[in-house]
Amino acid sequence: DQQVKQNSPSLSVQEGRISILNCDYTNSMFDYFLWYKKYPAEGPTFLISISSIKDKNEDGRFTVFLNKSAKHLSLHIVPSQPGDSAVYFCAASDGSQGNLIFGKGTKLSVKP
Amino acid sequence: AAGVIQSPRHLIKEKRETATLKCYPIPRHDTVYWYQQGPGQDPQFLISFYEKMQSDKGSIPDRFSAQQFSDYHSELNMSSLELGDSALYFCASSFGTGEINYGYTFGSGTRLTVV
Numbered sequence: 001d002q003q004v005k006q007n008s009p010s011l012s013v014q015e016g017r018i019s020i021l022n023c024d025y026t027n028s029m030f031d032y033f034l035w036y037k038k039y040p041a042e043g044p045t046f047l048i049s050i051s052s053i054k055d056k057n058e059d060g061r062f063t064v065f066l067n068k069s070a071k072h073l074s075l076h077i078v079p080s081q082p083g084d085s086a087v088y089f090c091a092a093s094d095g096s097q098g099n100l101i102f103g104k105g106t107k108l109s110v111k112p
Numbered sequence: 113a114a115g116v117i118q119s120p121r122h123l124i125k126e127k128r129e130t131a132t133l134k135c136y137p138i139p140r141h142d143t144v145y146w147y148q149q150g151p152g153q154d155p156q157f158l159i160s161f162y163e164k165m166q167s168d169k170g171s172i173p174d175r176f177s178a179q180q181f182s183d184y185h186s187e188l189n190m191s192s193l194e195l196g197d198s199a200l201y202f203c204a205s206s207f208g209t210g211e212i213n214y215g216y217t218f219g220s221g222t223r224l225t226v227v
Contacts, residue, residue: 104154
């Protein structure tokens, strides 16, 4: 049973516009959520994280929003750039041992 | 800065053979995690080690074993390989398990193909 769900396998956005990537989870024990970016033939690269005690975390063009009541988080990229084109994984941890549970990823394509 | 090094990058094995994947964490990192990503799938947690002891176990088959050595590098040993073991195997490292808010650093992965 998938505990972290990314229901959109792909997303296409025009350069300069906002990209919104969504993630839903089922386990209310998760206390940290992370977004990773992955290029082909490379390992996932950490982007941004958010603790369950917060509802927003911002780092440059990247902002993650957390809605605990809805068990939903989203990653906003503004403005989107062609170099942002990659697969984005949402991941969660319950903090007990530190291992991460990943979603299936969303492939973002930013068109010039 | 030094990253997580995985070797080999690519590996082709026949069914029923054995394979050993290696992971060298970032210097000072004492925790290693192994993940398996099948084609079109999300990375699945296999096993982790902290200070050379197994700290958590995920969906690792009994045919697989792993250990962390005194220099903190880790090896994933896979025996009686099956076609379904073909996947990308990622290793990640961290300093302890408390820095999760900074994310873990992943290696570039080993692509294992079983034929």
